[in-house]
Amino acid sequence: MPTPRSTTTPATGGEVFALIRSGQATTRTEIGNLTGLSRTAVAARVATLQASGLVVEREEGISTGGRPPAKLTFDVRAGVVLSAAVGRSRTQLAICDLAGDVIVTENVEQEIGASPAELMPVIAQRLIALREYLGENAKRTVGIGVSLPGTVDTQRGCSLNSPMMSGWDGVPLHPFLAEVTDAPILVDNDANVMVLAERRGDRRDFADMLLIKASTGLGAGLVSGGVLQRGALGAAGEIGHTKIAAAQGMTCRCGDIGCVEAVAGGWALVRNLQEQGREITHIRDLITLALAGDAEARRMIRESGRRIGEVLSAAVNLLNPEVVIVGGDMAQAYDTLVAGIRETLYGKAISIATQQLQILPWTHGELSGLVGSATMALDNVLSVRAVDQRLAQQK
Numbered sequence: 001m002p003t004p005r006s007t008t009t010p011a012t013g014g015e016v017f018a019l020i021r022s023g024q025a026t027t028r029t030e031i032g033n034l035t036g037l038s039r040t041a042v043a044a045r046v047a048t049l050q051a052s053g054l055v056v057e058r059e060e061g062i063s064t065g066g067r068p069p070a071k072l073t074f075d076v077r078a079g080v081v082l083s084a085a086v087g088r089s090r091t092q093l094a095i096c097d098l099a100g101d102v103i104v105t106e107n108v109e110q111e112i113g114a115s116p117a118e119l120m121p122v123i124a125q126r127l128i129a130l131r132e133y134l135g136e137n138a139k140r141t142v143g144i145g146v147s148l149p150g151t152v153d154t155q156r157g158c159s160l161n162s163p164m165m166s167g168w169d170g171v172p173l174h175p176f177l178a179e180v181t182d183a184p185i186l187v188d189n190d191a192n193v194m195v196l197a198e199r200r201g202d203r204r205d206f207a208d209m210l211l212i213k214a215s216t217g218l219g220a221g222l223v224s225g226g227v228l229q230r231g232a233l234g235a236a237g238e239i240g241h242t243k244i245a246a247a248q249g250m251t252c253r254c255g256d257i258g259c260v261e262a263v264a265g266g267w268a269l270v271r272n273l274q275e276q277g278r279e280i281t282h283i284r285d286l287i288t289l290a291l292a293g294d295a296e297a298r299r300m301i302r303e304s305g306r307r308i309g310e311v312l313s314a315a316v317n318l319l320n321p322e323v324v325i326v327g328g329d330m331a332q333a334y335d336t337l338v339a340g341i342r343e344t345l346y347g348k349a350i351s352i353a354t355q356q357l358q359i360l361p362w363t364h365g366e367l368s369g370l371v372g373s374a375t376m377a378l379d380n381v382l383s384v385r386a387v388d389q390r391l392a393q394q395k
């Protein structure tokens, strides 16, 4: 149950919008009860929000006799947010509504090693084309969310340390997207936005959540106390480069020795199966084999799960999350992977930390990076402060 505000300053239009957006308030009476605003003040805030297009009012409430109360809702079609999930060999693009749900999506296949100067103009052009394709249905662009593998400098909007994306470190991405929109452009790490994508709908209330992305590489996104944790330099969640005994003496693609990725990352599994003479090129091929019942592919994924569970046990002891979300390409073989994770996670973590711990699959599957990038941008452009600024400008 939402609690009434305790501050003495009257609630702003942005705060009223936040109540409507979250569904905490759906009528003028509820807004009044939650904020303590007078009927006149509520009417003024609602009128401004309606003029902005963010809120619509419909007469569809349940009546106890007489005229039914008008229902206020956030108009998720009042604008669009653009989304780009940049990967090493593939970039996904989407246009999403203001709830962060994908309206239209497109994949861009790219050369491995493509530089920002080569790839970003293509992304800009395709986003513009997608928006044109939607025509009237793509109203005002409110922002762009971009996700990248590796550590990201969110202030400058660039990759900070991504050994897999050569030439991207230190190159701000905003200038490449300036022709698409003058709205805010937000950039973050892929696992970070994926955990944001999970904090929606019936998972909204999870305040302590850890997402493991098991794909070509291994990474984690972390929400603690309800807040996304990036760490001092944005390197929080770089769990793939934790040293474990099973990887002793093995060289990782980061250049270090003994990282869990070197035995459990998708790239290592692919290489190991190739060494057995099997013709596969991507972790998705290995997953396909496992799902078709290939014993060796299944064994590899389960073993990878054991090693992931090992490093997760330390994270679970440290952070005591309510839920571990398993995502990434390897999550398609969820049962096999998670069987391995459970073995070592529950064996190695302290019992109090695992007593009520849930392990769940990601919600949005392949669209996770897109939904997460959109969510990141929306949390920024629809924040109380941003909405207040917008309302002030429209007066």
Ligand SMILES: [Zn+2]
Binding pocket: 240, 241, 252, 253, 254, 255, 256, 259, 261
């Ligand atoms: Zn490494």
